[in-house]
Each structure stands twice: as structure tokens, then as C-alpha cells.
Amino acid sequence: MNPVELSTATDRDLLRRYHEEGDASAREVLVERHLPLVRSLARRYAGRGESLDDIEQVGAIGLIKAIDRYELSREVALTTYATPNVVGEIKRHFRDKGWAIRVPRALQELNGKMGPTIERLTSKLGRSPSIAEIAGEFKTTTEQVVEAMEAGSAYAPLSLSAGPSGDEELDPMETIGSTDAGYERTDDRASLEPALAALPDREREILRMRFEDGLTQTQIAERVGISQMHVSRLIRRSLERMRSQLG
Amino acid sequence: MPVADRIELTTPVGRSWEAVIRMVLGGIADRLDLGFDQLDDLQLAVERLLAEGDPHDPVTISFELSQGGVRARVGPLRDAALADALQGPEPPPGELTLPRILSTVVDSYGVEEVADGHLVVRLEKLVRAQ
Numbered sequence: 001m002n003p004v005e006l007s008t009a010t011d012r013d014l015l016r017r018y019h020e021e022g023d024a025s026a027r028e029v030l031v032e033r034h035l036p037l038v039r040s041l042a043r044r045y046a047g048r049g050e051s052l053d054d055i056e057q058v059g060a061i062g063l064i065k066a067i068d069r070y071e072l073s074r075e076v077a078l079t080t081y082a083t084p085n086v087v088g089e090i091k092r093h094f095r096d097k098g099w100a101i102r103v104p105r106a107l108q109e110l111n112g113k114m115g116p117t118i119e120r121l122t123s124k125l126g127r128s129p130s131i132a133e134i135a136g137e138f139k140t141t142t143e144q145v146v147e148a149m150e151a152g153s154a155y156a157p158l159s160l161s162a163g164p165s166g167d168e169e170l171d172p173m174e175t176i177g178s179t180d181a182g183y184e185r186t187d188d189r190a191s192l193e194p195a196l197a198a199l200p201d202r203e204r205e206i207l208r209m210r211f212e213d214g215l216t217q218t219q220i221a222e223r224v225g226i227s228q229m230h231v232s233r234l235i236r237r238s239l240e241r242m243r244s245q246l247g
Numbered sequence: 248m249p250v251a252d253r254i255e256l257t258t259p260v261g262r263s264w265e266a267v268i269r270m271v272l273g274g275i276a277d278r279l280d281l282g283f284d285q286l287d288d289l290q291l292a293v294e295r296l297l298a299e300g301d302p303h304d305p306v307t308i309s310f311e312l313s314q315g316g317v318r319a320r321v322g323p324l325r326d327a328a329l330a331d332a333l334q335g336p337e338p339p340p341g342e343l344t345l346p347r348i349l350s351t352v353v354d355s356y357g358v359e360e361v362a363d364g365h366l367v368v369r370l371e372k373l374v375r376a377q
Contacts, residue, residue: 128283130281130282131281146270146274212343243299
């Protein structure tokens with residue numbers, strides 16, 4: 001099917017092409033075609049502390065899952081099947097972030113100051129500071145530091161739904177590749193390799209430096225010109241994105 | 248590594264519970280005076296195991312603390328493919344696999360118990376001289 005034929009084909013024809021023939025371009029057309037549905041559903045959840053863009057991205061994951069799980073034997077329209085999947089994905093996202101919403105402001109502020117302080121201490125000490133050393137800088141307890149670190153993790157969910165945070169990072173939708181014919185996730189669960197190629201260049205390079213060259217986060221931060229905490233976040237998010245692709 | 252203290256945490260698995268595990272690890276890192284990067288490594292190791300191990304039931308994570316470091320045991324993980332991957336040969340250079348991630352972020356790891364399809368993965372992180 002050429003691009004024009006794909007764009008005019010019915011949902012059912014596209015689903016058949018994707019599920020029976022492994023035609024990834026049919027899946028892409030379906031995703032693109034039903035993104036307005038995702039946007040419409042996402043708008044219902046706007047104003048709850050998340051940007052609409054982020055909610056739409058989460059909803060898009062639900063759409064993709066619906067397309068992937070759709071059974072051709074069903075006599076139901078894709079929109080009907082996808083709607084609860086999209087809504088469910090968005091609700092799950094908010095539920096999982098529930099803890100974050102209740103983080104006290106003092107911890108948020110402490111977390112905001114922590115990155116530069118860790119950088120400064122790392123430079124001064126020639127190594128990564130301990131929690132006690134970080135606490136000493138803020139004249140607070142180590143428990144507060146641990147909680148503030150977690151507050152940062154909670155506010156920046158390291159998942160596919162996190163969305164792009166910079167010009168060099170791809171939208172998660174762009175990182176979702178097609179599934180190879182005959183691919184069995186179970187056999188390759190421990191191998192993230194197939195998804196590596198889909199990452200943005202910078203994230204792929206950071207993973208290579210960390211896991212192939214064995215550089216520390218601090219060394220990577222110096223080379224790339226970002227903070228150690230940002231390196232940590234990018235590594236986690238990259239690994240999570242890759243796993244989501246394989247899932 | 249002589250064991251001084253032991254902490255055991257049984258928790259449901261899922262993103263909303265990861266914070267609980269990270270907080271416990273943060274407390275342990277404080278007691279052991281681990282560097283921020285070492286804490287991050289340990290958190291990443293546990294997170295990846297739980298993510299790739301795909302447990303369906305609550306998981307128990309036990310920590311044995313000594314002056315030399317921390318030994319964690321994570322399980323049960325019911326995943327034969329994971330056991331094979333962790334017990335198999337070293338992955339070729341350039342391949343990003345769970346074994347490569349673990350060998351980068353912890354000092355040693357191993358599959359400690361495999362019975363009835365259940366496995367427990369052991370992770371060891373040594374205290375680096377400050």
C-alpha cells in the first residue's frame with residue numbers, strides 16, 4: 001500500500017495490515033489518525049497540575065497500546081476500544097503521581113537547590129558528596145536531604161510519559177519503533193539493545209559513556225556540560241524509554 | 248563482608264511504590280556514608296531488576312549492611328529469561344543488556360536462588376574510600 005492508499009484505508013484495513021502483515025506504517029497512520037481523540041480526552045484532565053502536552057503524551061501511549069492489543073475478531077470500532085485505554089493510561093499516570101502532588105514546598109525548594117550544591121561539592125571534594133555532606137551545606141538533616149532527592153524524582157517521572165525536556169530530546173512518540181516480525185519480548189527481555197538505536201543521539205552517547213566506557217556520572221556531566229543529577233535523570237529516562245518500547 | 252545490620256522490605260511492585268524503595272536506599276546510603284553517585288547506582292540497580300524481572304507479586308528486598316558496604320537481595324522474580332541472562336556469558340562489547348547495566352552500577356551481582364521458577368538476585372555495593 002502506498003502512502004496515499006494508507007491514508008485513505010479504513011481503520012479495520014490498517015489494523016489488519018498491522019496485525020497480520022506486520023506493516024508498521026499502517027500502525028503509524030492509525031496513531032496519527034486518532035491523536036485528535038487523545039487530545040480531546042486529555043483536555044478533560046487539564047488543570048490538575050500537569051501540562052496538557054504531557055497528558056496528551058501519556059494518552060498517546062494508551063492509544064498505541066490499544067492498537068497493539070486490538071483483536072481483529074472484535075466487532076468494535078477502534079475508537080470505542082481505544083477510549084477506555086487512553087483514559088485508563090491518563091488516570092494511571094495521575095494516580096502514580098499522587099504522591100508527588102503532596103510534596104511539601106520546603107522539600108521542593110531544597111531539591112531545587114540541591115543540584116548546584118552537589119556540583120560544587122563534587123568539584124571541591126574531588127568525588128561525589130555523601131548525604132551528610134549535602135545536609136551540612138544546607139544545615140538540615142540527612143533525612144530531609146533524602147526526602148528532597150525523592151521529591152525531585154517524583155516531580156520528574158522517569159518514564160516514557162515524561163515528555164521531552166529539551167530541544168535535543170525526541171518526543172516519546174518519536175522514539176516508539178515498530179515491532180520486528182516474530183519478535184518475542186520474553187526472549188529478549190534482558191536485552192535493551194533493539195531499542196537503543198531509537199534514542200536521541202545525546203542520550204545514546206550518555207548510555208555508551210556510562211555502560212560501555214565505564215565513566216562515572218560526574219565524568220559524563222563534565223564532558224557533556226550538564227549536571228550530575230541531569231545525567232542521572234537522562235540515564236533512567238533512556239532506560240525506561242527503551243524498556244517501554246520493548247514492552 | 249561481616250554483617251552488622253539487616254533491613255527487610257516487602258513491597259508491592261510498581262511505579263507508585265518505587266519511591267518507598269528509594270527512600271529506604273537513601274537512608275541506608277546515609278548510614279554507610281555512600282556518595283551521592285553510589286546511592287544513585289544502587290537505586291538504579293534495584294529499579295532495573297524490578298523493571299526487567301517483571302514480578303507480579305510483592306517483592307522482598309533485604310539489605311545487609313556492614314562497614315564494607317551493602318548486600319541486597321531482591322526477589323522473588325519469576326522470570327526464567329532473566330535468570331538465563333544474568334547467569335549467561337558476558338555480553339559482547341557494545342551491547343546494552345541488564346547484566347552490563349548491573350555490572351556497571353554494582354560491584355558484584357548474582358542469581359542466588361532458583362527454585363520453582365523463582366529467583367533472588369544478589370547485589371553488592373562496596374563503600375568506596377572517601
